[in-house]
Amino acid sequence: MPDTVLVINAGSSSIKFALYEASADRPGARLLRGQIANIGGRASLEASDAHGEPLAGTPRFLPAVADHDRALDHLLNWLARETQGTRILAAGHRVVHGGAKYAGSVRIDPQVLDELQSLVPIARLHQPYEIDAIRAIQAQHPDLCQVACFDTAFHRTLPDVAQRFALPRSISETGVRRYGFHGLSYTYIAEELRRSHATCAEARVIVAHLGSGSSLCAMRGGRSVATTMGFTVLDGLMMGTRSGSLDPGVVLYLMQERGMSAEAVSEMLYRRSGLLGVSGLSANMAELLASPHPHAREAVDSYVYSVVRETGALAACLGGIDGLVFTAGIGERAAVVRGRICRELGWLGIEFDEHANETNERCISLPASRVQVWVIPTDEESIIARDALALSRH
Numbered sequence: 001m002p003d004t005v006l007v008i009n010a011g012s013s014s015i016k017f018a019l020y021e022a023s024a025d026r027p028g029a030r031l032l033r034g035q036i037a038n039i040g041g042r043a044s045l046e047a048s049d050a051h052g053e054p055l056a057g058t059p060r061f062l063p064a065v066a067d068h069d070r071a072l073d074h075l076l077n078w079l080a081r082e083t084q085g086t087r088i089l090a091a092g093h094r095v096v097h098g099g100a101k102y103a104g105s106v107r108i109d110p111q112v113l114d115e116l117q118s119l120v121p122i123a124r125l126h127q128p129y130e131i132d133a134i135r136a137i138q139a140q141h142p143d144l145c146q147v148a149c150f151d152t153a154f155h156r157t158l159p160d161v162a163q164r165f166a167l168p169r170s171i172s173e174t175g176v177r178r179y180g181f182h183g184l185s186y187t188y189i190a191e192e193l194r195r196s197h198a199t200c201a202e203a204r205v206i207v208a209h210l211g212s213g214s215s216l217c218a219m220r221g222g223r224s225v226a227t228t229m230g231f232t233v234l235d236g237l238m239m240g241t242r243s244g245s246l247d248p249g250v251v252l253y254l255m256q257e258r259g260m261s262a263e264a265v266s267e268m269l270y271r272r273s274g275l276l277g278v279s280g281l282s283a284n285m286a287e288l289l290a291s292p293h294p295h296a297r298e299a300v301d302s303y304v305y306s307v308v309r310e311t312g313a314l315a316a317c318l319g320g321i322d323g324l325v326f327t328a329g330i331g332e333r334a335a336v337v338r339g340r341i342c343r344e345l346g347w348l349g350i351e352f353d354e355h356a357n358e359t360n361e362r363c364i365s366l367p368a369s370r371v372q373v374w375v376i377p378t379d380e381e382s383i384i385a386r387d388a389l390a391l392s393r394h
Contacts (some may be wrong), residue, residue, distance in 0.1 A: 003087045004031065005385045005392075006079070009094040010133035012125065013039045015071055019079065020385040022089050022121065028091030030381070032082070036062070036071045043071065045078065055082070066131040069139070076140060090145040091137055092388030094184065094380065096126035096233070100175060105387035107394070108134060108146040116148065122231065123174070125270060147388040154190075157223045162317075164312070165231070178235075178352030180217070180227035184380040189325055190222040192376055194369045200372050203322035206314050208307060209378065210329035210337070212240035212283065214308070218314040226317040228310050234269055238306040240283035241275035245306075275299045285330045285337065304337060308344045315348055321371055327378040335360060342373060 002021045009016040016035040021028035032055065034047030043062040047055045057268045062074050079088075092105075097119045106112055113134065120127045134146055155178075163177045186207055193201035205219045214237040218226040228245075230237025238244040246269070260268075268277075276283040279299035281291060288296040315321050324345070326338050335358050342352040342364070349370030357364040365373035 002028070003089050005389045006088050006091045007094075007384045007388070008091055008133050008137075009381075010068060010129045012129050013037070013040070013041075015068065015075065015133065017075060018174050018381045018385070019083070019088075020382070020389075022389055030357040030385075032050045033381070036075060039068065039071050043074075045074065047082075064323075066130065069136040072133060072136040073140065076137075088141075088144065089387040090147060090392035092147045092149055092384035093130055093134055094384055095130045096151045096153065096181065096232075097123040097179070098148070098152045099179075100156070100177070102148075102150050102153050103156035105147055105149040105384075107391045108138075108148050112148060126233075145388070145392040147384075147391045149184060149384045149387050151181045151183045153225055154186045155180030155217075155224045158225065158227070162226050176231060178222065178227070178230040180215075181225065181229045181233050182213070182215050182217070183224075184383050185209050185327060185378040186217045186219070186224065188383050189327055189376055190219060193323075193325070194222060195387045197323075197372070197374070200323040200374075204318040205321060205325060206311055206318070206321050206322040206332050207325045207327060208311070208326045208341075210237075210307065210326065210331035210334075213242070214239045214244075214303075214328070214330070216310050216314055218318050220318060226314050227356060228314070236276075237302050237310055239274045240285075241271050241274045241276045243269050243277070275303060278302050285334050289334065289336055300337070304340045304344070307341050311341070311345060312348075321348060323372045323374065325374045325376050327376050332375060332377050333360070338375070340365065 005020045005022050007018040007020065014035050014037045018033040019031045021031055032047055032049055034045065036043055036045050042059055045062055049055055099119050100334060101115065116127065116131055137144060137146060152375055158180065160177065165172060165176060165178065167176060174343060189207050193205065202221050207217045207219060209215050213233060215227060215229045216237065217224050234242050235259065236244055254265055274283060275285065275288060279288055279295045281296055282288055282292060288299055330337055338367055339354065339357050342350050350373060351366040351369035352364050352373055353366050360375060363372065363374055364377065365371065
C-alpha cells in the first residue's frame, strides 16, 4: 500500500473522509471514502472503495462515540487495519471559514489554530467541529502534517465593492463583509475548465453549485469577481433547508413582534426554511420533483426563480456571460431543474439541447448557442488532498 493523504470534512454529527494515494508530485487515485455518522448517538461507519463498492468487513455500528475525539480514534484505527499500516503523510481538512486573511490553503500550527478559533463567532455551525477534528488528530498524531483548506479562500479575489456591505464603517472594519463560500468546489471547476475548455476558462463564466447548500460564482479568467453567499452561508440562493436572501426586516419582525429568540430564528433560517420550509415535505430535490403535491411544485418553482434571478444579477456584474456550469448534487443530476433554468435564461443567449440535458451529458448547449453550458461534477476532496500533499512537502 502506498503512502497516502487523508481528507477530513467534519460536521456537527458526522465526519466524512477520503484516502488518496500520494504520488511523487500530486495525489493519485482515491483509494476509499466514507463517513462516520450520528456522532453522539448510535454512531455508524460506512466506507466504499475506489469504485464506490462497499468495503467488506466495515463495522456498521461503532461502540459508544460521544465526541469527535472518539470518532477519529475509531477512524484512524480502522484505517490502519484496512490499509495494513500504510503511512499517512498529511491530513487535509475542509475548513469553512478562513476570514479575510487566507487566500489559499495553509499548514496548521498553533497560530493558525488560534486564528481559526477567532472565526467561530461567524461560523458557529461549522468551524467548531472542524477545529475539534484538527485538535483530535493533533493529540493522537502530534507529528502529522495537518492542512486547512478554506471554502472562503477562492473569493479573496472579489473586488472591494463586491465585499462591502452598506453598513457603518465601524461595523465593516470588524470583519463584517461578503466572504463567499463553496470555494473548494469553485477551485476544482475553474481548474477543470482550464484543463478541458481553455477558451471558456478565460472568459466570463457563472458556475452554479446547486446542492443542499447552493450558491453561484461569477468568474472572469478563472477568478471570483462576484458570488451569492455573503457573510454567512445563509445568503443568496434558496437552498435545501436555508432561506437564502431575506429582507433583514423579517428577522427584526420575528424577534420584536413575534417574540422569537435569536436561537429560534437561527434554527428556522438554517434548518427549517428553503425547499423544506416552502414544501413542508422534504429538502430533497428528487423527492420534490417526484411529488404530486402542489407545495412541492411551489418549492421547485421558488428554487428555479431564485437561481434565475441571481444568475441575472451576476451576469450584469460580468457584463454578459460566455459560459454557464452546473455542478453539485442538483446541478449534476436534476435535468428538469437545469432545463427550466436554461429556458428562463434564454435571453442571455443560451440555447440548450434537450436530449443532452436529459441524458446528463457534459455539454448541454447547442452548437449555435452564444453561451456554452456544461455539467461538470465537482471534486472538492481532490483539491484538499492536493494542497495537503503539497504543503506536507514544504
